[in-house]
Amino acid sequence: MGWGSMDVALCCIIALCLVHVSLGAKARHFKWEVVYMYRSPDCFEHIVMGINGQFPGPTIRAKAGDTLVIELTNKLHTEGVVIHWHGIRQLGTPWADGTASISQCAINPGETFRYRFKVDRPGTYFYHGHYGMQRSAGLYGSLIVDVADAENEPFHYDGELNLLLSDWWHQSVHEQEVGLSSIPFRWIGEPQSLLINGRGQYNCSMAAKFSNPPIWQCKFRGNEQCAPQILMVKPNKTYRLRIASTTALASLNLAIQGHKMVVVEADGNHVQPFAVNDLDIYSGESYSVLLTTDQDPSMNYWISIGVRAREPKTPRALTILNYSPTSASRIPMSQPPVTPPWNDYNHSKAFTKSIYALMGSPKPPETSNRRIVLLNTQNRVNGFVKWSVNNVSLVLPSTPYLGSLKFGLNNTFDQKSPPDNYDSSYDIMKPAVNQNSTLGSGIYTISLNTTVDVILQNANALAKDVSEIHPWHLHGHDFWVLGYGEGKFKEGDEKTFNLKNPPLRNTAVIFPYGWTALRFVADNPGVWAFHCHIEPHLHMGMGVVFALGVHRVGQIPREALACGSTGNRQN
Template sequence: MRLLRAIFVWCNLFGVFELSFGAKERNYEFDVEYIYKKPDCLEHVVMGINGQFPGPTIRAEVGDTLVINVTNKLSTEGTVIHWHGIRQRGTPWADGTAAISQCAINPGETFQYKFEVDKSGTYFYHGHYGMQRAAGLYGSLIVDLPKSQREPFHYDGEFNLLLSDLWHTSSHEQEVGLSSAPMRWIGEPQTLLINGRGQFNCSLAAKFVNTTLPQCNFKGDEECAPEILQVKPKKTYRIRIASTTSLASLNLAISNANQLHGNGSEIHPWHLHGHDFWVLGYGEGKFKPLDAKSFNLTRAPLRNTVVVFPYGWTALRFKADNPGVWAFHCHIEPHLHMGMGVIFAEGVHKIRKVPTEALTCGATAKMLLNDTLH
């Protein structure tokens, strides 16, 4: 009996529980709060999780169940977290979209997200309430194949790169500007970040490219110093890249002078919750029925986010096989904030076993629900 108790305590400390068929339950405690950080060598107030910016990396295997208890330690605003790219099959209430799949988590309250990760890949999570993604509420989520399966390619090591953008004005100030009359646009970000690190008013590549910025000089221990990826000759490395930028559209180039390029906001990246979809084609101007003849119906790429170019159209197809209420919206944060999105209510009558906490909003609603049940 003591042995079993010791094993249970050990598992509980590490937040991992064995389920059937080798799958595990992985438990996390997330405290969302504002913190001071120097991501681009200047001090800013950013949103962090457990004192970290970006938030902790979640790593799991296909078939695992993630249990994330999110506690809102913000004093004056609600919050939610969306698990970008996770299809939430059977758990639409865990999608993390405020006023769509759940109520915002009130200050001081905790909401439990519990869902299965059923597909390997490089994902991320981010705030989906107001402009909280622009404030820094994001992190990486990586789903590996089970240890019994191998990737179709060999590599000796891997690196995880999370791209983001940073403004020197607060997300609250940005929200006020977007809601004002006349509207005040947020402008381009001041800094681009890789894994929460970037440079402002200097360039790491000043010696190699034509720029008026001075060369950046770091001792290496600064909070904003670039992360160095150590590699060995004749080895193969996998680079996982996810972009949680709120506005900037980026191209990542690896060359003799490694640098981050194409900062622009002319395109609209549309993201569909709860599904992957096939991208059938693109075109210029307004879509016409004859354009359907050019659709790729045999080898269309599978995505959950797709770009719509200026003055153009994009055609996609998905199977409505996941009951829930799903957001479909432009993933540029200020565009969504101003209403650039729609909702698909998909087979809602087929949803079963909704957790009680997902049916209510805040402590008052829970008390009313308890009165109704009793």
């Protein structure tokens, strides 16, 4: 039975995409168990990390102002686990941020940790593992916060569709981790598949009939774990498409055949609406776009997702926008939309630079109290290939920083802070010469309630003429993206900063050989990771840690700190 006959059965998995109206209490309780399970995300069987038997994990749906209580039990055999609530700022609850070694101890097998925190702001978020490379292993899911009952979004829509995007490897994450930490270095390579809501097709294509040379056509009955999730819509309506990327590596571009999209939200913040034919999305980002179903209702349309910024060796992910009551099995008449050339950075930059805050959004302070310039370089340290920031490659300590700082333990991590800048003579256009990079666990101490500028400075990697895109994600705060530039950031460039309507984000990219300027007000006491959201890059040390106002942090639940030196403490 082929794709052509995929109809009734497939409708079973369509329901997930529709609007889900949730009423109910302000505190929402969840009991979750993290497990490994056999699964075929891309039609190839593998072990994946799931929650309560589901992959991706259950979608959380809440309202702004709700308190979420997630009792997370680790049912793995020998591995610890944590979950980070990506985009939730954890105002007043830094111990619930779910970053192992930073905000809490990993939860041991057999144990339960209770995450309790407020989702103060509506938006499109997601959650994921933040220990080792467990996100790559499949530990993720959607977290969607609707406006509070009395509130309205500043845009109208009739229905909602949710797309959580990820990438998938056939090599186990354990093997990937070992390869990244080996001499000689073994890179994980490009993903075998892209997944839409946890579903991809490795060795077949839904669009096989348009392919030249011919390729294998997917055959689904519809109940396969890798069957695509069809997005069912009605004609002449407006849909809010929530899109989040939790890829381990891939930067993505999404297009919907014959439809423009109007971007209205980025990382939980409203943006000045703008229309696009296709949308770039980097790991760690989320967007809402409005989609008007104004095309021929007797047809269906491709939704196509491809790789950006790395030479793509991964087939596009495809699914179908199905105009009801047209049969879901009706294949669109023409080719799926083509992803822009992977190295068309102008296309990427044009999109990224089109994002402005919606009028009326909070504006940044006019000046900052401190500027931290972070040079990202790829280095060899003791023969290992690492990523460094200002010559320090981050190694996380076994005692969480939050506990060490709260209880004044100063032998658990490097007490020397990494520098606020890099050697001005460093040539960012050439392969790394800063061979004096070291491993380090030092942190940046930020004065509470100060305004901090961070200039992310990109450079050439180890190989000649290679500089990669890195999406940097900040925990505990949003930042304003004040601007992007080419080459080295230099004195005077701050005059180009957009202080009028810069977008608030929690993730921002640096383009090859360029810089990105961010500003944030350090007003949320805690210890917060700021790192490249590419999983193997973070694993290789590409991150820093900001600590601020830890003396103002309230009572940390004891079970958050039951390890390392905080586990042994007497007080």
